[in-house]
Amino acid sequence: MLVQQKQRITELFQAALAPLIAGSELTPSITLERPRDPSHGDIACNIAMQLAKPLKKNPRELAQALVAAVLADPVGKGLIETAEIAGPGFINLRVAAAAKQAVVKVVREQGAEFGKSRAGAGKKVLVEFVSANPTGPLHVGHGRQGALGDALSALLEVQGYDVLREFYYNDAGVQIGTLATSVQARARGFRPGDAEWPEAAYNGDYIADIARDFLDKKTASASDGEPATASGDVEDIESIRHFAVAYLRHEQDLDLQAFGVKFDNYYLESSLYREGKVAAAVDALIKAGKTYEQEGALWLRTTDYGDDKDRVMKKTDGTYTYFVPDVAYHINKWQRGYGKVINVQGSDHHGTIARVRAGLQACGEGIPQGYPDYVLHKMVTVMKNGEEVKISKRAGSYVTLRDLIEWSAGEAVEGEPRDLTRGRDAVRFFLISRKADTEFVFDVDLALARSDENPVYYVQYAHARICSVLNQWGGDEAELLAVTDLSPLTAPREASLLAKLAEYPDMLEHALQELGPHQVAFYLRDLAGELHSYYNAERVLVDDVPTRFARLALMSATRQVLRNGLALLGVSAPSRM
DSSP states (O other), rough: OOOHHHHHHHHHHHHHHHHHHHOOOOOOOEEEEOOOSSGSSEEOOOOOHHHHHTTTHHHHHHHHHHHHHHHOGGGGGGTEEEEEETTTTTEEEEEOOHHHHHHHHHHHHGGGGOOOOOOOTTTTEEEEEEOTTTTSSSSHHHHHHHHHHHHHHHHHHHHHHHHEEEEEOOOHHHHHHHHHHHHHHTTOOOTTTTTTSOOTOOOOOHHHHHHHHHHHOOEEOOOSSOOOEEOOOOOOOHHHHHHHHHHHHHHHHHHHHHOOOOOOOOEEEHHHTTTTTHHHHHHHHHTTOOEEEEEEEEEEEEEGGGGSSSSSEEEESSOTTTTTHHHHHHHHHHTTTOOOOEEEEEGHHHHHHHHHHHHHHTTTOOOOOOEEEEEEEEEEEEETTEEEEEEOOOTTOOBBBHHHHHHHOOOOOTOOOOOOOOOHHHHHHHHHOOOTSOOOEEEHHHHHHSTTTHHHHHHHHHHHHHHHHHHOOOTTTTHTTTTOOOOOSHHHHHHHHHHHHHHHHHHHHHHHHHHHHHHHHHHHHHHHHHHHHHHHHHHHHHHHHHHHHHHHHHHHHHHHHHHHHHHHOOOOSSOOO
C-alpha cells in the first residue's frame, strides 16, 4: 500500500473515531498492518479492540460503528472496496483495484525518487565503518562492514538524512610498530621462518612488496594524505613506519575503489594524540570525579553506568588502554554536531561498548545514554570448490576482500580485460543478504552460478528480463508514462506484483528503524520472485492494446523499483545477462 493511501485510510479512521472519543482524554494511535493471511484482506486494524475497554463498549459493536463511518465517508470513495469484522473486533479492509493499480503510475512518475522521504530532513548522521588498521589488506570482515555501512548510509539518505561516511584509521599503537619492524626485517633480507624473523611479525607477501618499494625509495600516498617518500635506509625505522602506513592506506583505497565504497572523511587515531584530544578527554573525566587511582593505574568508574566492573584507563607504564582514544574520538564526533552516530563493527568489539558509552556519559558533554548506536556483524566463512578457505598468499593469514571480488568475478573472457563488476556485485549483495548478527558462509561457487539459486543473479536477471521484454516491444518508453488505463491489471499474479511494488517505501522505513539493510536484499529477492512468477504466468505483449500497454507499464515500474533497490545496495542493474 502506498504511503499516501495509508495516510488517507488513517485519516478516515481518525474522522470515524472523533465523535466516539469526544470529551475524553484518549489519543489513540491507529496502526495499519498487512494481514498474515492475504485472504483476510489488504489491511488490518485493531483500533476497536484497543478502545473497547476505555470506551466501555463491546469491541465488535465498536468495530461495526467504525466500519459504517469509514464506508460512509466520501473521502474513502475509490479507495476502500469492502470492510469486514473478524474475530473479537479486527477490522479487515480490501483496497479497491484502481487504488492498487495506482502504484504503477506513481513509480513511473517518481522514477529514482520512488521510496524516498523527508523524514530525516535537517538531521545529521555520522556512519563509521570499515575502519581497518593500516597494517594489511582489507579482509572479508572489512568487506561485510563496507557492504553494511554503505547500504545503511544509503538507507539514511533516502529518508532525507544528511549522512557523513567516515573511516577511522587506527594508525597509532603497538600494531603499527609491528608493521614497521616486519617491513624492516624484510628489507634486511629476512623471511618468515628465518631465525632473525620477529616472532609477532606480519607474514603476508605484501610485507615484501612494501620492503622492496621502500628500498627503491618510492613514494606512497593515501587519497587524503600527504605523500610519503621512502628514505631507503633500513635503519630509519620512522621512515619505514611512515612509508608502510601510507603504502597500505593506498592499497586499502584501491580495495575500496574495487568494492565501490567511497568515504566522505578519514580520521586518524594519531591526530587524537597529536592534537591533545585524548589528554583532554582524560582530564575531563578526572575533573568530573569519575576516576580513581589504584595500584599505580588510573581507573574509570564504568560501573556507575552499568558496566560489570571498573576499567583501567591508564596503565602503570603510563600508556592508555585502547578504549580511551575511542572515548576521545566519540567526544569529537559529538562536538562536530553529530547527535546521531552509528558504528558498524565486528562482534569482537562488543566488550568495548559499555566502557565507551560510560566514558561519554561521564565526560560532562551532555552526551546521552546509548550514544553511539552499534551494528555488530559476525564472522564470514569463505567456501571455494567445496572447501573452506582460511588463508591468502597475499595476506598470509586471512582471505582478502580483493581475493573475494576476483574469485566471484570468474575468469576473464579471452581478448578482453577482466570485468570485476560481477565480482563486486556478488560480494556486496551476498555480504548484506543476512542479518548482521548472524554468521555467514560466502560460497564462491554459488556466486559464480548463473541459476535461480544465486540470489544476486536471480534479482539482476529479473531486471534484465524486463529490459528484454521492453526491447522486444520496441516502443518509446515515454509512452508508458501516459498510460492511465491500468484496469486490465486484474490477474492474480498482477495483484501480487502490484502489492509488492507498493511495499517498497514501507520496507525502506522499517529497514532503517531496525538498522537492517539486509531487509532490502530480502525484498529484492521477493520482488524478483513475483516478477518471474508473473512472467511465466502471463504474456505481456498480447494483441489487446489496452492490456498490452497496462502490462508494459507494470513491467517498467517493476524494473524501476528493482533498479532503485539495487542502487541502494551498490549493485548494478544489467540490461542483458
